[in-house]
Amino acid sequence: MTENRTVHALIHGRVQGVSFRAWTQHLAELHGLKGWVRNRRDGSVEAVFSGPADLVQVMLKACRQGPGGALVESIDTLDGNEADLDLAERFEIRRTA
Numbered sequence: 083m084t085e086n087r088t089v090h091a092l093i094h095g096r097v098q099g100v101s102f103r104a105w106t107q108h109l110a111e112l113h114g115l116k117g118w119v120r121n122r123r124d125g126s127v128e129a130v131f132s133g134p135a136d137l138v139q140v141m142l143k144a145c146r147q148g149p150g151g152a153l154v155e156s157i158d159t160l161d162g163n164e165a166d167l168d169l170a171e172r173f174e175i176r177r178t179a
Contacts, residue, residue, distance in 0.1 A: 087135035088162045093127040093145055095155035102127050103175045105149035110173040113137045120176040132169055
């Protein structure tokens with residue numbers, strides 16, 4: 083059995099106005115991950131992914147490409163604790179922060 087991992091990610095580049103949040107939610111749900119995604123006022127997208135470590139890694143790799151129209155310049159990640167990041171049972175889109 084693989085261990086679980088929770089990652090907080092800030093995704094920079096042309097990532098708003100390209101359906102990045104809906105794309106992220108869809109992909110995370112396909113992989114059975116918990117977490118959330120939201121736009122930030124600085125133009126970045128913020129996300130938390132929690133689940134089996136290998137699937138979290140797959141999700142981070144996918145985010146480096148993003149959906150069509152996105153141009154991801156960088157992703158800053160920080161490993162976190164699921165309890166500290168207020169996760170719902172389903173992957174959700176949250177309000178802009």
